Amino acid sequence: MQPKSEARYLNRATPPHISTLIAATALGAMSMNVFLPTLPQMAAYFDVDYAVMQRSVTLYLMVNAILQLGIGPISDRYGRRPVLLGSFVLFCLATLGCILAPTAEIFLAFRMAQAVVVAGLVLGRAVVRDMVPGPEAAAMIGYVTMGMALVPMIGPVIGGILGETFGWQANFVLLLATGIAVLALTWADLGETAQRSSGGFMAQVRAYPELLTSRRFWGYCGATAFASGAFFAFLGGAPYVGSEIYGLSPSAVGFYFGAPALGYFVGNFAAARLSVRLGINRMILYGTLISTAGLSIPALLELAGMGSATLFFGSITLVGLGNGMTLPNGTSGMLSVRPHLAGSASGLGGAVMLAGGAGLADLAGNMLTGSPTPMPLVAIMLTSSALSVLAILYTIRRERAVAGI
Incomplete structure (x- = not known):
């Protein structure tokens, strides 16, 4: 473990440069959403219902959740570097399988295998916690995820354009090329940061x-989990809302998908600048309140008969803003509870978050079917966001009780 060593770029004997952590985490974000605008095109290519191709989101999140349970303990035992390198190799092979898949079933199998890239997200956060403690970790995670937020901001736009110009496979060619580049960067720059435990995996x-x-x-x-659940519900329902309710083209849907990412970018910047000054709990509380307030806007507008694509997607920007403040601090809080189990905490917390997200994404898709308005999606997102407020209020109360305040 070399947490006190000065990071030297492209030096495998020192901790990684922050840009390497951004790339490692951004690859997973890119894999999650870059192809979403071409889902109807993919359904037509494989001659299956749209709902079948939508499973590429739900199944991907479910496998992500399962993998996170093992990635943390394995990296605590064997180190961050070998686990990250191995996961990126497997991701590249799975992406090649997606490109060459002859049927929807084989595609979905390789799509689930792509979920191994979640190691970049789990261990990117764990590496930060290895290097710096407490609120400083929240600030650094904020910078890492702020850079990562650029990918979902522009990824669907690029994906829609590539799909319309070259076909849906072009998005996976892009993922393969990016995966190879991130693999090379990680190999060249990421030195081991974990203190390897003496015990076995069990x-x-x-x-x-x-x-x-x-x-x-x-x-x-x-x-x-509840804060991010609102976003995952958005992922599951927004393509339907955009195309079926508001009649948007795939490229327009991709453009509007950047709304929460823009807010997330700003929220991450706020987390990076303010977490040390205000503290983890206050930042989470402010973030969850902003998200919940933001989701009240489309609910009220739809009830008043004033709904539109611009107003709906524009209000989701506040969800991204709130999540950008909440998630880095919530992650830092989870990792700080038992610092010697940072990898395990990151994996377990991430598994809970993604399992809940997969369920909400599927629920959103099912409840929206046949609906003339986005209200089913808004209701799911608003409920999940409100529960995140209750969760952090409970945590604050618990800390005060333990401290005897």
């Missing part, structure tokens, strides 16, 4: 009860 798994019995961990986990 010893790391047996350490989970330390997290499972911590009310603070579950408080932070709940805040991040």
